[in-house]
Amino acid sequence: MERAEREAREFVAKAQENANLLNKTVLTIEQQAGDDGRLFGSVTNQDIADAIKAARGITIDKRKVHLEDPIKNVGTHMVEVEVADGVTASVKTMVVELT
Numbered sequence: 001m002e003r004a005e006r007e008a009r010e011f012v013a014k015a016q017e018n019a020n021l022l023n024k025t026v027l028t029i030e031q032q033a034g035d036d037g038r039l040f041g042s043v044t045n046q047d048i049a050d051a052i053k054a055a056r057g058i059t060i061d062k063r064k065v066h067l068e069d070p071i072k073n074v075g076t077h078m079v080e081v082e083v084a085d086g087v088t089a090s091v092k093t094m095v096v097e098l099t
Helices: 002-023 045-056
Strands: 026-031 038-043 071-073 075-084 087-097
Touching: 002 045, 002 075, 002 087, 026 038, 026 045, 038 087, 045 075, 045 087, 071 087
Parallel strands: 026 087
Antiparallel strands: 038 071, 075 087
């Protein structure tokens, strides 16, 4: 019983540590875009989860990346990511035009 409680506390502590790291993270995702800044395609939950894995080595399930709609324009977007139950982070995501 004590071991299970200790493991649960360690899991929450690790999740909070990852959330703090993600709060400081700025992701840059390159996409093809037209002259008006609209993307050819969009940036999805999976794209953001993959960018987090590449940048920080933290595996996030794409269902834990909360986007109301896929990102369809270049610019800076704040994306909510659920690291664990009750532990969330805001990841600054910059979508730039592919050169």
